Amino acid sequence: MTPDDLVALLRDHWPQTLGALAPDSREELTAVLQSLVDATDPQAVQAAVRRLRRLLRVLPDEHPVTLALRDGVRFAGTAETQVADRTPLLALLATLHGPPPADPARARLLAAPSLAAADVGAAPDDxxxxRLRHPELGYRYPLFQFQAGTARPLPVVSRINRLLMAGRDPWGAASWWLGGNRWLGGAPAELLGSVPDEELTRAVRELVEGDH
Structure with a gap:
């Protein structure tokens, strides 16, 4: 994977990448991309690419950049071909000087009512x-997970979240709860209390078992 390939990969998944990085990692990303822009020889380019790949290791296992780096050919090439095109790099850097670009799917999930970590009546990393990382507010916990008027998690939600592997894929789990479900006839989060817990659990088991 050449430097140009790596930059193109980031460009194609830029909103998802920034959304998955902590603020300090975002600052480091700015510095690394700037060093790649400023690199004037192949050795400097390779050093910047190594730093960039190390930084990207913090992305979730299911992130498209992680998957591509895992499956792709390791960075290689001759000295004459290791200088990246700076135009897309400058475009990415320009976005880092302002707020992260919006990812419509994640923005919809973050718009749902939620609690801050300090207000949750359970271990924050349960x-x-x-828990969804908001670019400005930090971690947010969708409100449907808790008993009405309290910060105590609903047992059925906790069970289903574990089936959905919410600890590894919180965005996917949130999408299941907050998106339409044809089998249930609505968004599962809106059906809590009106649809039997067993039916909600059966719906997610059908999904999970169908993926294997």
């Missing part, structure tokens, strides 16, 4: 809870 694998039975969905």
């Amino acid at each position: 694998p039975g809870l969905i």
Whole structure:
């Protein structure tokens, strides 16, 4: 994978990449991309690419950049071909000087009512809870997960979140709860309390078992 390939990969998944990085990692990303822009010889380019790949290791296992780096050919090439095109790099850097670009799917999930980590009546990293990283507000916990008027997690939500592997894929789990479900006839989060817990659990088991 050449430097140009790596930059193109980031460009194609830029909103998802920024959304998955902590603020300090975003600052480091700015510095690394700037060093790649400023690199004037193949050795400097290779050093910047190595730094960039190390930084990207913090992305979730299911992230498209992670998957592409895992499956792609390791960075290689002759000295004459290791200088990246700076135009797309400058475009990416320009976005880093402002707010992260919007990812419509994630923006919709973040718009749902939620609690801050300090207000959650459970361990903030509980694998039975969905926590979504907001670019400005930090971690947010969708409100449907909790008993009405409290910060106590609903047992059925905790069980289903574990089936959905919310600890590894919180965005996917949130999408299941907040998106339409033809089998259930609506968004599962809106059906809590009106549809039997067993039916909700059966719906997600059908999904999980169908993926294997």
